[in-house]
Amino acid sequence: MQESFSVVSSSNSYQVQIGENLLEQVINKHKDSFFIIDSNLKKIVPIKFKNYIFIEATEKNKSLEKIPEIILKMREARLNRTSHVVAIGGGIIQDIVTFAASIYMRGISWTYMPTTLLGMIDSCVGGKSAINILGYKNLIGNFHPPKSISIDVSFLETLNNEQIVCGLYEAVKISYAKDIETFLSYLDCSPKLPLNNSTAQNLISKVLKTKKWFIEIDEFDQKERLILNFGHTFCHALESSTDFAIAHGIAVGMGMIIAIQFSKNENLLNDKGIERTELLKNYIKGIINNYISDLLEKYPKLDLNYVLKNFDNDKKHETNSYRIILPKDDGGLVMINKDKTENARQKIIKAYQEGLKIVGYPNF
């Protein structure tokens, strides 16, 4: 069973297709396109086209310094303004191709086949890229949505639990951010691992349609879409402080718990809010305990002062205040500006301490 729906963006309207065994279809349809493929998929993607490159999905390759190589390959394949690119891979491949396709001859069209759950259930729609430059992670980026997205859930078989959980944490975040009904409905159908294809397809469809609401109402991150950064400000500092030993999606899960603790300590939540955030905390904790508890043991020791320093440097803050997405009142998310005072810093450290304890982080 295939399913499809469309997403409206300012530059184009694009189609999202979800199903099994779509890879062959996409390849046959785009034989003349230029393929950019995660090098991990060498054995999985049949090379039935002329123009392609494989790229290792590393942070180093997701950098402006590497973009010229890719543009050069596109030029050598004589791509022009009417040419098309097909990207097959996870978030890093998506970032690279979004950026490269957006600037090549002022933008050419592309098709995206996400191959991670995070790509399928979250990042494939919205059109964002994030690119490293001179060692600064994600300092640059832009918006250039694909012309079409084909989600082949068969790729999920290639993923391990860590990769699946990364997707689930972003998925629950999107659902939580929308409203209480969407959140509860997500919890109702959140699956046990391993995921089977039909469960995955239902879940992906449900969550992407929620994300569609956010990006159609606020494509360029001005207002509603900003609350999808829930957990992210706390999470980025965890990632950078551990040299990215913690995968992004896992850090988002931890970041949401830390944000909830911050809200509780600030007395931002009423009884309903406490109840709603407890549900989310329990969901996140449950997944860690059930599926990735072995991972935690491998995470490096965290120095919370160093974490705070990285938190300080997050690009989302303003000059004199922290900008944090927090649950407030009945648990709905809002963006809060908090003056950069010593008092605020102490509260941030406290929230990290409590949150990391809750998730069972071994060493901080």
Place this chain on the structure above:
Amino acid sequence: MQESFSVVSSSNSYQVQIGENLLEQVINKHKDSFFIIDSNLKKIVPIKFKNYIFIEATEKNKSLEKIPEIILKMREARLNRTSHVVAIGGGIIQDIVTFAASIYMRGISWTYMPTTLLGMIDSCVGGKSAINILGYKNLIGNFHPPKSISIDVSFLETLNNEQIVCGLYEAVKISYAKDIETFLSYLDCSPKLPLNNSTAQNLISKVLKTKKWFIEIDEFDQKERLILNFGHTFCHALESSTDFAIAHGIAVGMGMIIAIQFSKNENLLNDKGIERTELLKNYIKGIINNYISDLLEKYPKLDLNYVLKNFDNDKKHETNSYRIILPKDDGGLVMINKDKTENARQKIIKAYQEGLKIVGYPNF
């Protein structure tokens, strides 16, 4: 007398302000912004702000390879998503800042003060950038219009005849492209050099409002705006074949005459079309004779086979056909696809020969 009007784009609506002595105003309004200034203007722009860089307006600096340096300066000045950039300079500075501002933290706002007539009368609106990469000229670029444009015609005093003519040729092109009335009305008020400020202001206002029509109806170069490439396909090959000894605007003038010859040889024009294109040819020739005839003597020898090779490589063509903007019937512009045959190549060379002879190119 100041004047202002707005341009609507998909991402924002921006204000264009035209007048004298606006520099001081802009600086006072944006003291906290990050200034990027053409290094030729060191003696003209008073440094009454903290964060700034000067950039030499060279093709080498208008390259992706140089972008990291600029992004680094922006990061070191601690610019965040709410920060603002002010660009003061001609087309190269505009290209660099459009691109850098568009990717820094996924896009920050900027103000543009064009300082060349070409910048003031044409490129400042529309939001396009064109950036070199690995030696390929303008292979990449994007769209990121400024939040506001302040045109201070006092900068015109700093320009020589060649720079003024570059602006006039793009201006007559825009006016010709719109319709016969707009073209005739442009010819009526096209000034003798040197330009005085009030004449310049009227002319700039008139032409920008014509360009506004094109970019509001077709921001992303899909249809109507494409005909503003009139003259450009022929012109790019002249520029690259002479190692850019011919300034872009001058080459556009020559390119339009060559395109007209191509149309005539193809019998695309009726009597009215002949009449209208003759008016344009005479205007272009007249300006060369009156103001820049000394320049022609300095241009390098052209090898037309090499010119044709560069014409072939223009990014606007499709795989199997040339895409050229040509006057047709009564002289209105259309995009024509011409199969890449030997016959077509001969006709292109013939048009170059005739066109270059008409403008008095000394050596080809």
